[in-house]
Amino acid sequence: MRQAERAIFDLRRGLPILLRDAGRNVLIQAVEGLNDDTLAAAQALAGSAARLVLSRHRMAALGQTVDGDAQELAFESLPACQGLRELAWTRGVRLPAQCTAKPAERCEDAAVRLLARAQLVPAAIVCPVSPAQAAAVAAEVASGMLLAVDADEALRLCHSGSGQLTRVSEARVPLSEADDSRFILFREADGMHEHVAILIGERARWPEAVPVRLHSSCLTGDLFGSLRCDCGEQLRRGVAAIRAQGGGVLLYLTQEGRGIGLANKLRAYGLQDEGLDTIDADQVIGFSKDERNFRVAHEMLEQLDVSRVLLLTNNPGKVEALQRAGINVVARQAIYGEVTAQNQRYLHTKANRHGHWLHDLLNEQDEPASAEPERLPAPGAAGGA
Numbered sequence: 534m535r536q537a538e539r540a541i542f543d544l545r546r547g548l549p550i551l552l553r554d555a556g557r558n559v560l561i562q563a564v565e566g567l568n569d570d571t572l573a574a575a576q577a578l579a580g581s582a583a584r585l586v587l588s589r590h591r592m593a594a595l596g597q598t599v600d601g602d603a604q605e606l607a608f609e610s611l612p613a614c615q616g617l618r619e620l621a622w623t624r625g626v627r628l629p630a631q632c633t634a635k636p637a638e639r640c641e642d643a644a645v646r647l648l649a650r651a652q653l654v655p656a657a658i659v660c661p662v663s664p665a666q667a668a669a670v671a672a673e674v675a676s677g678m679l680l681a682v683d684a685d686e687a688l689r690l691c692h693s694g695s696g697q698l699t700r701v702s703e704a705r706v707p708l709s710e711a712d713d714s715r716f717i718l719f720r721e722a723d724g725m726h727e728h729v730a731i732l733i734g735e736r737a738r739w740p741e742a743v744p745v746r747l748h749s750s751c752l753t754g755d756l757f758g759s760l761r762c763d764c765g766e767q768l769r770r771g772v773a774a775i776r777a778q779g780g781g782v783l784l785y786l787t788q789e790g791r792g793i794g795l796a797n798k799l800r801a802y803g804l805q806d807e808g809l810d811t812i813d814a815d816q817v818i819g820f821s822k823d824e825r826n827f828r829v830a831h832e833m834l835e836q837l838d839v840s841r842v843l844l845l846t847n848n849p850g851k852v853e854a855l856q857r858a859g860i861n862v863v864a865r866q867a868i869y870g871e872v873t874a875q876n877q878r879y880l881h882t883k884a885n886r887h888g889h890w891l892h893d894l895l896n897e898q899d900e901p902a903s904a905e906p907e908r909l910p911a912p913g914a915a916g917g918a
């Protein structure tokens with residue numbers, strides 16, 4: 534994994550990397566952060582004209598349905614950087630007529646996935662290395678100036694995550710909603726992502742089905758009380774609800790913006806201000822409606838030896854993800870924030886397009902019966918849904 538993990542840092546710094554697959558060598562670079570000079574430098578080093586690779590979500594936003602997860606676009610004459618940026622994440626843009634599209638090969642597919650994992654806009658320029666430039670590129674790799682990564686390794690990292698959490702440090706941190714809390718920090722093998730387990734109350738007194746909340750980070754909501762979402766209230770109410778039930782675990786997961794990162798979440802907010810809902814806004818930037826997976830949550834619960842849980846969530850995806858991983862989710866309890874003028878559109882989108890169990894909160898009598906949550910067999914303590 535190591536080269537692929539290093540590649541994420543280079544891509545985030547705006548540097549090119551080399552992807553290799555079965556004798557193919559392709560130079561790739563993020564469109565984000567590209568300028569006309571760095572674009573020219575990449576084309577000169579590779580000895581070929583750059584193409585653009587976009588995710589299928591971005592292609593859908595451009596009005597194209599495509600096979601496969603990414604699409605490579607070749608141009609008769611390549612747009613300048615500004616044009617590439619518009620093709621990558623601006624609303625209302627059309628593909629130029631003289632541009633041809635084909636399903637991405639492995640290196641190109643890996644490029645887009647690495648960028649998404651790096652929480653950059655998943656749009657890359659790709660320049661296949663020409664035979665004439667092969668020696669020059671090899672020299673850059675040998676000197677350490679250019680990082681070379683096998684496409685296979687990159688795809689493995691993107692599909693499975695780096696996993697292998699290390700329990701790094703811990704301390705008692707009394708919280709206003711639960712003064713007997715303990716923070717335990719876990720670090721992923723990539724060295725980049727850290728997640729915190731907050732153990733609330735005395736373990737010996739925890740209910741047999743341990744109250745657990747998986748909370749994805751939201752800087753704007755959790756820290757600043759943003760009115761655009763319900764995260765901050767869910768976080769504090771989550772801690773209080775776990776405390777009230779005798780204690781349990783809150784996993785604070787570094788998954789800002791449903792996994793797209795803060796930079797992209799702010800881009801998406803801009804698009805929402807232009808009228809898009811939260812899902813369509815993410816799609817314009819090239820992402821699916823939820824880029825998270827909950828493998829790290831499962832791994833943290835395993836390391837904490839928690840296998841039977843009462844899950845505090847309105848998100849059916851979290852219940853399914855934990856159950857699939859072998860955690861026994863014996864019950865689910867709703868956890869609501871306040872509905873406000875500013876967040877109600879967001880909450881309605883979650884209910885209607887993400888399938889969140891929020892209809893009780895939003896009081897939508899006209900919802901079809903099939904939208905009713907399928908209740909898990911709830912223990913006596915787990916009301917509130």
Ligand SMILES: Nc1nc2c(ncn2[C@@H]2O[C@H](COP(=O)(O)OP(=O)(O)OP(=O)(O)O)[C@@H](O)[C@H]2O)c(=O)[nH]1
Binds near residue numbers: 762879889
């Ligand atoms: N991309 C994007 N992410 C958002 C937006 N608003 C909030 N988020 C993120 O959405 C995530 C909310 O996560 P959670 O609190 O786990 O909530 P959830 O998946 O709705 O599920 P429950 O709260 O458990 O019902 C956080 O990572 C927020 O940063 C938005 O408009 N766009």
Ligand SMILES: [Zn+2]
Binds near residue numbers: 751754755762764
């Ligand atoms: Zn939020």
